[in-house]
Amino acid sequence: MDETQEPLFTFGVIADIQYADKDDGYNYVKTRMRYYRSSLSLLRDATQEWASESARPAFIIQLGDIIDGFNVPLKTSESSLTKVLDEFEKLKIPIHHIWGNHEFYNFNRKQLMESKLNSTPLGETQVISPESHDDLESFYAYHFSPFPKFRILLIDSYDFSVIGRDPSSQKYVKSLKVLKQKNKNADLNSPTDLDEPQFVQFNGGISNAQLNWIGGILQSSDKNGEKVIVAGHLPIYPPSTDPICLTWNYLDVLSMLQVHPSVVAYFAGHDHDGGYCQDPHGIHHITFNGIIETPPDSQAFATMEIYEDRMELRGRGLVPNRTLIYRNS
């Protein structure tokens, strides 16, 4: 490993900002403080630091939950979104947005498709099926190549979900059925006594249509000798997260990525504690710490430095540094 080498390109990663103009408060189980107002200052500090880096990031991946569900009762969804997006826009580089559960508490899919959180125009191909904002079954996913032989693939962890999906859609009906089969609690957000704790309402899953679409892209990346980083709001590998945060059908996604040698890493948010593990196939699973539970005097974001043989994760504050050697390299 040549330490003096310049990276091929760099990009920034940030997760679970969950901004709301609201006093600090505990999470649901009262174990962790959430710093709703300070999350905007932490984002501002992060963008200032990215802007001052000698190798400026080519783009940012925002891993979802950009504003908190508390904006709904406060009637501040639009104004809070504008505030956080204004901070990102100061960077004047592409911002790739993933949608998490808090996006769906604040907005429906049609509103999201028509908002600045729809970053599909930055991708090479957009959602499949009729490309209409009114299509109740479409998913939000795209991919792009930021540098020759590298690809970023953003996937929709809430393709199957009862949040975000219109109750008249087939996906909503099927999701509710599966959720009720797996979760017998009166409150479907509760993981009490579940054999598979990820089957809670605040999570979701990936449809076969999306899995097939992902498979097609990875097949062509395998053929072209690319390295692919896949990113979604929900983690897919149990040792990299609290199991309550996993994608409903995480095993389907995991096995799909593992059979494609092009996949080198999977990035997720959602579990604010963060996590990391390399799976037996050599894929690095990184769950990024959430800004919302990061004390105002700390930080939680990363710059990824991409080299031929590895990625250097340069973490700030709660996010640890890591050297991530690519599988098969």
Ligand SMILES: Nc1ncnc2c1ncn2[C@@H]1O[C@H](COP(=O)(O)OP(=O)(O)O)[C@@H](O)[C@H]1O
């Ligand atoms: N253990 C739980 N039991 C019941 N409801 C829960 C539980 N954990 C979270 N919730 C509810 O689920 C929703 C999402 O939880 P939240 O903690 O805001 O998600 P996130 O981790 O994405 O911030 C909220 O309405 C919250 O009250």
